[in-house]
Amino acid sequence: MTDYEFIFLLYDNVKLYIIDLLIFSIIFYAISRRYIINLLNPLLVGVIGTVFADTIPLFLFQLGKIDSSIFLYFVLCEISFWLFFMSFYHKNYFNRFGYHISNEHNISKLVFNIFFVFVLSGYLFVFATGGIGLFMENRFDVFADNGYLSLVVLIINLPKTYCTIYLFDRIKTSKCRSILLISLLCLLDLLTGTKSFILPLIGNYFIYKVFFKKQKIKIPTYVYPIILLFPTVTLLMNGMSEGFYSAIGNLSFRFVEYGDGYWMAFPNHVIANIKIDNPIEYIFHPLLSLLHISPHVSRPPIGTLLMYEVRPEMDGVLGGPNARCPITAYALFHYAGVLFSAICGYIASFLAFRINRFLPSGLIGVSIFGSYYSTALVLNADPFSQWQNLIILTAETFALLYILRISGIKIIKNG
Template sequence: MNNYEFYSVALNNVNLFFGILVGSFLLHYFIFRKQVRSVLDPYFLPTLSSVFCLADVFLLYFTQNITLYVFSNYVFTQLAFILGLYTFNLKILSLKSPVPTLELRKRNINARLVAFYYYSFIYLFFQCLIYLLKGIPLFMESRLETFASGGGAGILGRITDVSSVISIYLFFSIIKLDKFRLTELPKYFILMMIFCTFLLSGSKSSFLIVFNIFWCYIIFAIIKGQDYVSYLRLLKRNIKGILVLSLIVVTFIIYIQSRSVVDDPTSTGLNPILALGLRFVHSGDVYWYAYPNNVYLRIPSDHWFTALFDDTLGLLRLQSWDEMPQAIGITLKNIHHPSDILQGPNARHNIFGLIYYGYSGSIFFSFLIGLTLGFIRNKLPYMLPGNVLGGFIFTYLMCKGAAIDTDPMLTITYFNNLVFIFPFLYFVYLIVMEFFKYNPLVEWSTTKR
């Protein structure tokens, strides 16, 4: 079923669709209200996306466009995912954690300041290099084209992916919120430059990572009993402004893309607000591409290991990128909407599991996906040290791991970046620190990292 056939089904059953959508909102609210406690939680948007996915699938089933076999598989894989998510006990955070003294907050400020400028420089330098080599993704027909043609751009994207998160995390660890100081201007200027690069990425949600990281910083501080009061007060005071800014930025991105992309039905022919709503409906486009008429069976189901860990195998040069299976979303899109543009829906865990692991195997796969996400959210922060490194690892995995049920393959790419790219960047940072430590021209405190 292509996009226009689904639109016809939805418009001919609009009351049924909105009824299912309301029910899906209520169901997700009761299931996830203890897991996702803020709109700034990195998993909020994936949860909202799941609301529309359920509505899309149920509409297809109630209108007899998909079989009971694939419908029941969707239901059981979703249940398995939720069971895995809640396997680790969810701890309710207390806001009565002891607040450190101002002296404790100032400890290691020099090391964190150097780290902030170091990782910010790394990010901005390599991001500008990507623009120079590949162009600006916002003005491309498909953002996937940025790293599709190789030429070393992929490794640049991995570096910017890691360095951007730690740079923003360090910003919140060094900024002073008690009052504005002129000496803080360079830090805010760098943050604004990073924010602008997120807008130029062309992603409608990438700029939100600044607020996601801020939320993760507060959560980690609460868990570790660190200073969080001023940050939490700032967040509560500006949450409405953040939401308004988010809506403005998203509509701006949709407007820009609608002027350059002519084949995307979610970004043309509609005003940006309606296009945004349609984008949420398209959260489940992989289901109407794959389920009706059992189109998913047309995708080769062998090489499941290569399909899941293609990024790891390609990064380590254990297998050529040309030998990797094509992404499921791109294959399905080309079946229904053939074009030379490199784009397609995310292969959500239900579809990926059903294609490569079969009916029963997909249920177990979805459980493992939920288990991994549950570990990251509910167990990992209590195991990590309460320093900047621990906070960054928690924040990075919270932000990037939130996509694991939406796109397992992409999430593994993020995990690889943390495992293989960040240690190299951190090693170079240690060398920089040694330079500052032994350089007599640099004023340095006696406190180490």
């Protein structure tokens, strides 16, 4: 089912869609209210995305567009993921760091200066080599002929997180400079073309206040509409060339579009046409190719393969929907993908609630943990794309902690 076919279906059955959306909103409110803690929690974005995405299979099933077997498979996958996501949850998980760095304040500014230059250089390299995504019709065209540029963007994520959290901590002593540099980091994100450039900033503020300062976040109610205004205005401006009402429609569809992979994959069992000859090699290909164990050849994401199936005229174009966990699991293992979903939920739980036990407290450790924490639920949204990010983040973590150790800086286990 193409996007246009789904839009017509949605237009004719909008009341049913709203009812289904309310059903999943209630379900996920009950599931997540224990660990969301605050509306600024980056996990909330993943939960909201899941609500809109999971509404689609129920909506399509009720209209007879998907059969009962694939719908039951979807339900089992989601139950497996979210049950295992609770595995490592602890009500005091945000205060359970296992180590600390001796006299970290002596090196925090040096680390910031190195990381900030690194981040700035990385962005400038991407813009100079691939172009500025904000001014392109498709921001992914930046990476079309320069696949390694996406690697650069992933590599600078951890340093950027550290820089942002460091600047939050310096606002009291150097307000103007800190706000200026934070604004610069946001501008660089915006220039890449991402519409959610403000979300990492909000997430990092949550990480800073809750995990570093150990404080509850108290934000006046009037601030929340201002926070929502930034991505809303960006999306509206992006679609204003087609008129105001068209821009409003595009903005609304952006939320519905969280489930675009489902309406491409499940109707007519299109997902069965995706053939992955060696699922294990496909999963670990980013790591195996980096280690030169597997040949460094292109492995199109499952979402891209789905787009080619539904819209053959797009063959060769970089794009496609996020292949959410049930979609990826089915493409790799068919109905045995329920087990794959459970594994993804278990890993996501470890990243969100347990991994800080192996990290130091302080700016460096909190920044590392924040990078893992903010992306934990992406394993549900698109596990394949997130796997490469986790490989790079883990390699950076080991490298950073190793450099600190050989530099004579003590990382001490908490008693």
